[in-house]
Amino acid sequence: MLKESLVSEFQKIVGKENVLTTPEALKAYSYDGTTSWIHEPDCVVFPKSTQEISEIMKIANAEKIPVTPRGGGTNVSGGSVPWLGGVVLCTTKMNTIVKIDKENLTATVEPGVVLQDLNMRLAKEGLFFPPDPQSFLGATLGGIIAENAGGPACVKYGVTKQYILGLEIVLPDGRITNFGGRTLKNVVGYDLLHIFISSEGTLGIITKAELKLNPIPPAKKTIMAVYAEIAMAGESVFRVLENGVIPGKIELLDNWVINRIEEMMPMGLPKDADAVLLFECDGIPEAVEKETEKIVEITKKYGAVDVRVAKDVDEANKYWMARKAGFAAVFGKAPTVMAEDVTVPRGKIPEFIKRCRDLAKKYDVEMCILGHAGDGNLHPAILSDIKNKDLYERALKAMDGIIEAAVEFGGVLSGEHGIGLEKQKFFRRTVDPVAVELMMKIKALLDPNNIMNPGKIWD
Amino acid sequence: MKDLTELKKIEKYADQCMKCGFCSFFCPVYQEERVETAVARGKNYLVKLALKGEQEFTPEMGDIIGKCLLCKRCAANCPSKTQIDRVVVGARAQMVKDKGLGFIKNFAFRKVMSNRKAFGRYLKLAKAFQWMFPKTEGNIRHLPDFLKGLGHGRNIPTLAKTFLRDMVKPVYKPTNGEKPKMRVGFFMGCATDFIYPELGLKLIDFLTKRGIEVVVPEAQNCCGAAIYFSGDFETGRMLAEENIKAFKDVDYVVTACGTCSSTLKDYQKYLPDNEDQQKRYEAFEKKIKDSTEFVIDVMKIPPEDFKLRKEFEGKTATWHDPCHLIRYQNIKDQPRAILKALKGLKYVEMPNADMCCGMGGSFSVYHYDLTKKIADKKMAGIKATGADIVVTACPGCMINLIDNALRNKMTQKVYHFLELVE
Numbered sequence: 063m064l065k066e067s068l069v070s071e072f073q074k075i076v077g078k079e080n081v082l083t084t085p086e087a088l089k090a091y092s093y094d095g096t097t098s099w100i101h102e103p104d105c106v107v108f109p110k111s112t113q114e115i116s117e118i119m120k121i122a123n124a125e126k127i128p129v130t131p132r133g134g135g136t137n138v139s140g141g142s143v144p145w146l147g148g149v150v151l152c153t154t155k156m157n158t159i160v161k162i163d164k165e166n167l168t169a170t171v172e173p174g175v176v177l178q179d180l181n182m183r184l185a186k187e188g189l190f191f192p193p194d195p196q197s198f199l200g201a202t203l204g205g206i207i208a209e210n211a212g213g214p215a216c217v218k219y220g221v222t223k224q225y226i227l228g229l230e231i232v233l234p235d236g237r238i239t240n241f242g243g244r245t246l247k248n249v250v251g252y253d254l255l256h257i258f259i260s261s262e263g264t265l266g267i268i269t270k271a272e273l274k275l276n277p278i279p280p281a282k283k284t285i286m287a288v289y290a291e292i293a294m295a296g297e298s299v300f301r302v303l304e305n306g307v308i309p310g311k312i313e314l315l316d317n318w319v320i321n322r323i324e325e326m327m328p329m330g331l332p333k334d335a336d337a338v339l340l341f342e343c344d345g346i347p348e349a350v351e352k353e354t355e356k357i358v359e360i361t362k363k364y365g366a367v368d369v370r371v372a373k374d375v376d377e378a379n380k381y382w383m384a385r386k387a388g389f390a391a392v393f394g395k396a397p398t399v400m401a402e403d404v405t406v407p408r409g410k411i412p413e414f415i416k417r418c419r420d421l422a423k424k425y426d427v428e429m430c431i432l433g434h435a436g437d438g439n440l441h442p443a444i445l446s447d448i449k450n451k452d453l454y455e456r457a458l459k460a461m462d463g464i465i466e467a468a469v470e471f472g473g474v475l476s477g478e479h480g481i482g483l484e485k486q487k488f489f490r491r492t493v494d495p496v497a498v499e500l501m502m503k504i505k506a507l508l509d510p511n512n513i514m515n516p517g518k519i520w521d
Numbered sequence: 522m523k524d525l526t527e528l529k530k531i532e533k534y535a536d537q538c539m540k541c542g543f544c545s546f547f548c549p550v551y552q553e554e555r556v557e558t559a560v561a562r563g564k565n566y567l568v569k570l571a572l573k574g575e576q577e578f579t580p581e582m583g584d585i586i587g588k589c590l591l592c593k594r595c596a597a598n599c600p601s602k603t604q605i606d607r608v609v610v611g612a613r614a615q616m617v618k619d620k621g622l623g624f625i626k627n628f629a630f631r632k633v634m635s636n637r638k639a640f641g642r643y644l645k646l647a648k649a650f651q652w653m654f655p656k657t658e659g660n661i662r663h664l665p666d667f668l669k670g671l672g673h674g675r676n677i678p679t680l681a682k683t684f685l686r687d688m689v690k691p692v693y694k695p696t697n698g699e700k701p702k703m704r705v706g707f708f709m710g711c712a713t714d715f716i717y718p719e720l721g722l723k724l725i726d727f728l729t730k731r732g733i734e735v736v737v738p739e740a741q742n743c744c745g746a747a748i749y750f751s752g753d754f755e756t757g758r759m760l761a762e763e764n765i766k767a768f769k770d771v772d773y774v775v776t777a778c779g780t781c782s783s784t785l786k787d788y789q790k791y792l793p794d795n796e797d798q799q800k801r802y803e804a805f806e807k808k809i810k811d812s813t814e815f816v817i818d819v820m821k822i823p824p825e826d827f828k829l830r831k832e833f834e835g836k837t838a839t840w841h842d843p844c845h846l847i848r849y850q851n852i853k854d855q856p857r858a859i860l861k862a863l864k865g866l867k868y869v870e871m872p873n874a875d876m877c878c879g880m881g882g883s884f885s886v887y888h889y890d891l892t893k894k895i896a897d898k899k900m901a902g903i904k905a906t907g908a909d910i911v912v913t914a915c916p917g918c919m920i921n922l923i924d925n926a927l928r929n930k931m932t933q934k935v936y937h938f939l940e941l942v943e
Binding site: 082097178 | 540542552558567576579585
């Protein structure tokens with residue numbers, strides 16, 4: 063429990079209405095987008111400025127109170143759950159788009175800006191922020207940067223870290239500092255900027271960000287390729303790329319997911335297909351036409367039994383709606399869903415999928431696969447029930463096998479969700495021990511009192 | 522063991538939520554407050570805790586569950602299709618069961634609103650004091666809100682000189698003297714009865730001119746929206762029974778109020794306590810038609826056959842989607858088809874046409890400041906269209922749109938679509 067006097071200190075800084083302590087409010091800040099990671103904070107503070115955050119951190123550091131930064135709370139790693147209680151520092155009221163610089167294709171934002179709000183505003187200028195975590199309707203930029211989020215557009219556009227030019231940070235001791243800048247190139251000493259991107263809120267609080275933007279491509283085209291064998295879909299991914307076409311997105315849905323989506327919202331997906339790949343090409347119209355032709359040709363050559371090019375925006379939207387519904391389809395189907403975020407080198411996708419399916423059979427669990435095939439980031443999901451002990455244990459074993467396989471194939475534990483609490487138990491097993499030691503030393507250097515989002519990444 | 526009957530009924534809806542948080546983008550209340558207790562995910566989580574016995578119905582919990590417009594924008598956009606409106610209303614019902622309605626609501630719902638004569642009396646009383654408040658062209662929706670919610674600096678609407686039910690006949694035959702094509706019951710609704718009587722007369726006139734017999738049962742009561750959406754299912758059920766009885770001999774029940782049509786249709790969703798009620802409420806639902814869908818879907822009037830009244834010629838119009846039409850009844854194309862086809866009228870779509878106006882019935886009484894902020898966004902959308910008039914089909918929305926247009930010193934007038942046509 064927090065001392066009463068501290069609560070009133072916080073109230074003095076941010077105003078009474080911006081400190082929540084009622085049991086109901088604390089419960090509402092005990093979770094994120096995961097199923098089972100729940101812990102209540104002692105209070106929730108809503109700062110409105112960098113200065114206020116700095117003052118809060120000074121107090122927290124002196125009193126050694128845990129501080130967990132949180133934005134929209136849409137993350138799926140347990141990252142914004144206040145695992146050791148203390149303060150949830152919620153940035154949702156710092157949601158100003160400070161500046162859009164059309165000449166330099168940059169934007170300056172506060173951490174609480176929601177990605178969709180940003181992109182709607184940018185669209186008026188013909189611009190967009192390419193990293194596209196699928197939680198864009200609720201995810202805030204602070205969290206997106208802290209988790210180094212990515213999404214379908216990664217194939218062509220990359221992930222968040224490629225679009226951050228500079229950050230304003232409040233360190234755990236309350237000092238305000240700046241990393242990076244406003245330029246595309248920047249080789250001035252160590253690249254501290256990228257230590258903070260994907261730090262999951264364990265090193266400091268992002269209070270302002272300088273973003274790199276792209277112009278909106280004038281044309282888009284969606285292609286759906288249908289496969290009788292999921293491994294063939296996996297192969298098509300790298301065949302398309304090695305033939306010189308880099309689509310904006312390549313997404314994969316397996317038979318199980320296709321059928322759940324059809325149950326939820328019938329849209330004419332091929333229910334007997336083992337898998338489908340969704341491609342989106344974007345760019346100048348002529349190039350998009352050519353790329354589309356090429357994709358149709360290559361996917362047909364490498365085993366697609368049917369290839370459909372969306373004839374208009376409505377049909378294209380329908381397919382992407384299906385992809386978006388994927389996760390809901392999965393999560394709605396079992397009390398406990400273990401959704402993995404492993405990423406393998408693209409060439410290994412067919413082998414990896416085969417291994418996943420073998421594991422599902424071996425442990426007799428229901429599994430489905432959907433994900434960003436274009437960048438090797440797959441989300442195999444195991445349907446389970448934490449109350450059914452036998453099933454749950456088998457699911458855990460299958461999950462272990464999946465992660466081991468990903469590492470064996472040269473991949474990583476998490477492509478875009480981060481470690482947080484969810485993937486903690488695999489962390490040391492899959493990361494080089496020297497790297498872990500260095501990370502912990504960096505953490506100790508910046509946060510000697512271990513107050514910033516404690517309990518995350520490593521146990 | 523605590524009685525959780527009402528919560529148990531909505532448990533399966535509450536379980537649908539996978540906590541993705543996408544609702545935050547669609548929630549007008551969250552967009553203003555930006556705290557988790559304002560959004561569907563937070564409310565749903567607390568209800569789930571209550572189901573597990575880990576959350577009491579504290580006053581704070583009451584506030585949290587109360588602070589919802591029931592606009593259903595979150596539910597309409599929920600990837601896992603959580604019907605949060607049912608969760609919220611169910612939770613309110615459980616609280617009413619546990620704690621009883623607050624004094625004001627208790628008095629208003631049980632003593633005044635459910636008694637048509639008393640309702641009229643109190644309204645007359647309120648009317649006598651109207652001179653105290655700034656005169657406007659608008660009107661109000663719910664009397665209890667009017668009594669309690671006076672002040673706040675809002676533009677208080679005037680009440681009709683003569684209430685509709687003092688003007689209407691029980692039966693209107695088709696004006697052409699022919700055998701009626703069908704027999705339709707006209708459901709007045711409080712706002713049309715006490716505030717917009719001309720709207721009711723207009724609807725009767727519109728229907729009888731086109732060969733339809735209209736009956737206006739005297740025994741009809743309030744639809745019950747403010748009552749059962751607040752969780753008073755007992756009074757809600759009583760009203761449902763009265764209304765079903767009053768309209769038993771008609772082919773359809775038609776109303777000019779989007780909230781009423783939706784509320785009458787949804788008796789079967791919220792109120793049944795046993796199978797017999799379930800069956801009868803479902804049968805009643807099939808008879809209910811909002812005026813916007815009735816003219817297009819049942820009467821099958823081709824949109825181009827509607828005639829614009831002279832005074833609207835040359836005007837530019839935009840359409841506001843009442844939550845109770847677009848999301849509760851999926852009515853969005855019918856009014857647009859009419860407006861687009863009306864010769865002499867220019868139609869412009871509003872960027873945020875489906876956004877709640879912020880009224881939310883009694884919500885606007887308890888949270889008028891929030892209502893104003895939410896309405897300001899609506900007003901910005903209206904301004905962006907450059908329209909002269911805002912058209913809608915819900916007197917509740919009309920009241921709020923008029924209040925906020927005046928507050929924003931806007932020139933746009935607000936009309937029901939029936940007022941535009943011959």
